[in-house]
Amino acid sequence: DIWVSTNKGLARLNSENLAIASFRESDGLQSNEFSDGAVWRSPTGHIFFGGIYGFNFFLPQSIKGNTQQPNLLVSILQMGGQTLNANSLQILSTTPGEIPAYTLERKSNFFQISLKSMSYLNPEKNEFSYKLEGLDKNWNYSGAMGNVMYNNIPPGKYRMLVRWSNGEGIWTEGADVFMLTVEQYIWLSYPAIGLYFLLVLGSAYAFHRYRKNKLQMRYQLAMEHLMREKDENEHQQRINFFTNIAHEIQTPLTMIMGSVEHFLASKKNELARSKESNYFLSIVHQHTVRLTYLVQQLLEFRKAEAGYLKRHDDYVDLSKMLKGLAELFRPQSEKSVRPYTINVQEGIAGFIDKDKFEKILYNLLSNAFKHSDLHDAVLFDVSYTEGDQLLKIKVSNSGCQLKQHDLDHLFDRFFVTDEQKQKNFSTGIGLAFTKELVNLIGADIKVTLRENWIDFILSVHLEAAAVDGKEDEVITSAPSYVYESLVKQYDQPSAEQENKNSLIDELHQRAEHSILLVEDEPELRYLIRNILKDQYIVYEAGNGNEALSFLRKTIPDLIISDVMMPDMDGLQLCTEVKNTPATAQIPFIILSARGTVEHKAEGYEVGADAYIPKPFHINYLHVRIRKLLDYKLKMQHLIKDQHISTQFVDADIEDADKKFLEALLNVIEQNLNEPDLNAAMLEDALAISKMQLYRKLKSLAGMTPAEFIKRIRLKHAADMLLASQYTVSEIFYRTGFNNRSYFFREFKKIYQCAPNEYRQRQFEANTPIL
Numbered sequence: 184d185i186w187v188s189t190n191k192g193l194a195r196l197n198s199e200n201l202a203i204a205s206f207r208e209s210d211g212l213q214s215n216e217f218s219d220g221a222v223w224r225s226p227t228g229h230i231f232f233g234g235i236y237g238f239n240f241f242l243p244q245s246i247k248g249n250t251q252q253p254n255l256l257v258s259i260l261q262m263g264g265q266t267l268n269a270n271s272l273q274i275l276s277t278t279p280g281e282i283p284a285y286t287l288e289r290k291s292n293f294f295q296i297s298l299k300s301m302s303y304l305n306p307e308k309n310e311f312s313y314k315l316e317g318l319d320k321n322w323n324y325s326g327a328m329g330n331v332m333y334n335n336i337p338p339g340k341y342r343m344l345v346r347w348s349n350g351e352g353i354w355t356e357g358a359d360v361f362m363l364t365v366e367q368y369i370w371l372s373y374p375a376i377g378l379y380f381l382l383v384l385g386s387a388y389a390f391h392r393y394r395k396n397k398l399q400m401r402y403q404l405a406m407e408h409l410m411r412e413k414d415e416n417e418h419q420q421r422i423n424f425f426t427n428i429a430h431e432i433q434t435p436l437t438m439i440m441g442s443v444e445h446f447l448a449s450k451k452n453e454l455a456r457s458k459e460s461n462y463f464l465s466i467v468h469q470h471t472v473r474l475t476y477l478v479q480q481l482l483e484f485r486k487a488e489a490g491y492l493k494r495h496d497d498y499v500d501l502s503k504m505l506k507g508l509a510e511l512f513r514p515q516s517e518k519s520v521r522p523y524t525i526n527v528q529e530g531i532a533g534f535i536d537k538d539k540f541e542k543i544l545y546n547l548l549s550n551a552f553k554h555s556d557l558h559d560a561v562l563f564d565v566s567y568t569e570g571d572q573l574l575k576i577k578v579s580n581s582g583c584q585l586k587q588h589d590l591d592h593l594f595d596r597f598f599v600t601d602e603q604k605q606k607n608f609s610t611g612i613g614l615a616f617t618k619e620l621v622n623l624i625g626a627d628i629k630v631t632l633r634e635n636w637i638d639f640i641l642s643v644h645l646e647a648a649a650v651d652g653k654e655d656e657v658i659t660s661a662p663s664y665v666y667e668s669l670v671k672q673y674d675q676p677s678a679e680q681e682n683k684n685s686l687i688d689e690l691h692q693r694a695e696h697s698i699l700l701v702e703d704e705p706e707l708r709y710l711i712r713n714i715l716k717d718q719y720i721v722y723e724a725g726n727g728n729e730a731l732s733f734l735r736k737t738i739p740d741l742i743i744s745d746v747m748m749p750d751m752d753g754l755q756l757c758t759e760v761k762n763t764p765a766t767a768q769i770p771f772i773i774l775s776a777r778g779t780v781e782h783k784a785e786g787y788e789v790g791a792d793a794y795i796p797k798p799f800h801i802n803y804l805h806v807r808i809r810k811l812l813d814y815k816l817k818m819q820h821l822i823k824d825q826h827i828s829t830q831f832v833d834a835d836i837e838d839a840d841k842k843f844l845e846a847l848l849n850v851i852e853q854n855l856n857e858p859d860l861n862a863a864m865l866e867d868a869l870a871i872s873k874m875q876l877y878r879k880l881k882s883l884a885g886m887t888p889a890e891f892i893k894r895i896r897l898k899h900a901a902d903m904l905l906a907s908q909y910t911v912s913e914i915f916y917r918t919g920f921n922n923r924s925y926f927f928r929e930f931k932k933i934y935q936c937a938p939n940e941y942r943q944r945q946f947e948a949n950t951p952i953l
Contacts, residue, residue: 193232213235261296295333296330297329310324315341318337338368339365342363483542494623499532499533505527522560547641559582561579580637582635629642696812701723701748726748727753730751730756738766740882754789772807843869851895855899904945911938926938
C-alpha cells in the first residue's frame with residue numbers, strides 16, 4: 184500500500200486495485216492538514232506524518248480497513264418539480280428488487296434526488312457516483328455530496344443508477360434507483376410523425392394529381408377546342424352541302440309543282456277530271472309545297488346563321504292573321520280527334536315582319552300537333568297589353584313526355600329528343616330556325632313544362648307607330664297561301680269502310696291473298712292500298728293497337744307496317760305478332776323512313792321478314808310481297824305432300840312454325856289409334872283456342888284441324904301397308920278409322936288406288952327383276 188498525506192487527511196492507495204481509503208481528523212489524526220515533506224519511517228516500520236498541530240505515527244500493518252457497506256437513503260425525489268416521496272423515504276441496497284418507474288412530460292423533463300448514507304460511522308467519508316443510463320456514458324462522481332440533478336432530458340427511456348463507497352475505497356455495484364420515461368411532445372410523437380409523413384405523402388400525391396389533372400384538363404380543353412373547331416367546320420361543310428343541294432332541288436321542285444298545278448287547273452285534262460287522279464295530284468302538290476317549304480327553311484336558316492337574313496316590317500292586322508293561321512289547323516284537329524282551343528284577342532295591329540312571324544307560328548303549331556297523340560289537347564292563346572305594347576302568344580299541347588333537362592337543348596341545332604327518335608322523324612332544325620327568327624324580329628321565346636303539358640310563350644314588343652316614314656296601311660291579314668297548302672286535309676275513305684269493302688271482296692274471292700296494312704299517315708296508307716288493291720285484298724289499321732284488334736278477328740296472309748306510329752309502334756306490333764302462336768307464321772314487312780343499318784338490324788331482331796326503307800320502289804314492294812307469299816305456299820304444299828314427314832329438321836320452315844307443327848304431330852301420333860281424336864283434343868294438348876288452332880293450321884297447311892288429322896292417319900296407314908304384315912282391316916283400326924268404306928274412299932282420294940292395290944304396286948316397284 185502507498186500512504187499519502189494531503190491537506191484533507193491521509194490516503195491509502197492499494198497498488199493492486201487502486202482503491203483509495205481516506206483517514207481524517209475523526210479517525211484520530213492531529214488534523215486533516217499535514218505539512219509538505221513531513222514524513223519519516225522508523226526502523227521499526229512505524230510511519231510518522233507531521234501536521235500543523237503535531238504528528239501522527241502508526242504501524243501500517245496494524246491499520247485494518249472497513250469492509251462494511253452502508254445502505255443508501257433517497258431522502259428527496261422530485262420529478263418535474265413535484266416531490267414524489269416526501270412522506271416515505273426510499274432505502275436502496277445492492278440487493279436486486281422491484282424498480283419503480285416514472286414518466287415525465289416533455290415540458291417537465293427534469294428531476295432531482297438527494298442521497299444520504301445509512302452509516303453512523305464517519306458518514307461524511309462516504310462518496311457517491313451516479314449515471315443516467317441512456318444519457319450518460321460514464322459515471323459522475325459527486326464526492327460526499329448526495330445531490331443529483333438532471334435538466335432538459337431528451338425524450339426516451341432511461342435507467343437511474345447510483346453507487347457509493349464507505350470512504351475507504353470500497354464501492355458498491357450500481358444500484359437501480361428508478362426507471363424513467365420522458366415523453367415526446369405530442370406533435371413530435373411517432374404517431375404524429377407518421378401522420379405528418381402521411382400528410383406530406385398525401386400532399387405530394389395531391390399535388391401530383393392536381394398537376395396531372397390540370398395538365399389533362401389543359402389537354403382536354405385543347406382537344407375539345409380542336410374538336411369543336413373540327414365539328415364546326417364539318418357542320419359548316421354539311422350546311423354548305425345541304426344549302427347547295429337545296430339550291431339544286433329548287434329547280435326540279437319548281438318543275439314538279441308547275442306541272443301538277445297545270446294538270447289541276449286544266450279542266451280539259453282527263454287525268455284531272457278523274458276523282459282518284461285528282462286526289463293523287465293534290466297529294467303530290469301538297470307534298471311538293473311541303474318539300475319546297477323545307478328547302479326554303481333550310482336556306483333561310485343558313486342565311487340567319489350567317490347574318491344575311493334581314494327584317495322587313497309591315498303594318499299587319501295581327502288578330503285576323505293569327506286567327507286565320509290558327510284556323511288552318513282546325514281540320515287536322517277534327518280528323519285526329521284533338522281538342523283544339525283558339526283564343527285571339529281582337530283589335531291587335533302593329534308593325535311586324537309578317538313572313539318571319541308566320542314561319543314562327545306555323546312551326547310552333549305544327550310542332551304541337553306533331554308531338555301530341557290522338558285525343559291530346561292543343562291550345563293557341565293570344566293576348567296584348569296596350570301599356571307595354573306587349574304581344575303574348577302561347578302555344579301549348581298536352582301529352583308531353585319531355586324531361587326538364589331537355590328544355591335546355593330544345594332550340595339547339597339538330598337536337599332530337601328520345602321521344603322524337605321513337606315516335607316521329609325529326610331533322611332537329613325547325614325549332615332552331617324558329618329561335619333564329621325570334622331573335623331576328625327582336626322577340627323572346629320561353630318554354631315551360633307543367634303536368635303533362637308543354638307551353639311555348641312568345642313575347643313581342645309591337646311598334647304601333649309608322650317606321651321609316653311608312654304609312655299605317657294594313658297589308659293583307661290572310662295567312663300565306665303556302666301554309667294553307669301545307670295543312671290542307673284531303674278526304675280519304677276511312678279504314679273501317681275500306682276494311683268492310685275488303686271483307687266483301689274476300690267473301691267473293693276476288694283475290695287469293697289478303698294483306699293487313701298498318702300506317703298512321705292516311706295519305707300514304709291510301710297510296711299503298713291503291714298500289715296493292717288490284718292483286719290483293721287490303722285491310723287497314725292506323726296503329727299497332729288497331730292492328731292487334733283486327734288480328735283477333737281475321738288472319739291475313741301478310742302484314743305491312745310502318746315503325747313510327749302512336750299508341751303502339753311497328754316494332755312492338757311485330758314482337759306481339761311473332762310471339763303469338765296464332766299469328767307467328769304471318770310474314771311481316773316493315774316500311775320505315777329509318778333506313779340505317781342499325782334500324783334494319785333492330786327490325787330483323789324483333790322478327791320482321793323484310794325491312795324496306797322509305798322511299799321505296801313499287802316494283803320492289805311487289806316482289807318482296809310475292810316472294811314471301813310464295814314461301815308460304817311452298818310450306819303449305821310441303822305439309823300437304825303425301826310424303827310428309829313428322830320431323831321438319833331439314834324443311835325450309837321457320838323455327839316457330841316448325842316447333843308448332845312438331846308439337847301438333849306428336850299429339851296426333853300419340854293418339855293415332857283413338858277414333859275420338861279431334862280438334863278439341865288438340866286444343867287442350869296445345870293450350871290454344873279453337874279459333875287460333877283453325878287459323879294457324881289454315882295458314883300453315885291450308886287445311887282445317889279435322890283435315891290435317893285425317894291426312895296424318897292416311898300417311899301412317901300408307902307407311903304401315905309397306906312396312907308391316909298387318910291386314911288392311913287391322914291397319915285402318917290401328918290408325919283410328921272405324922268405318923271401312925270411309926277409310927277406302929279417303930285413301931283412294933289421296934293415293935289414287937285402294938289400299939291393297941297400293942301395297943301391291945309398291946311391292947312390284949321395289950322387287951328387282953331377275
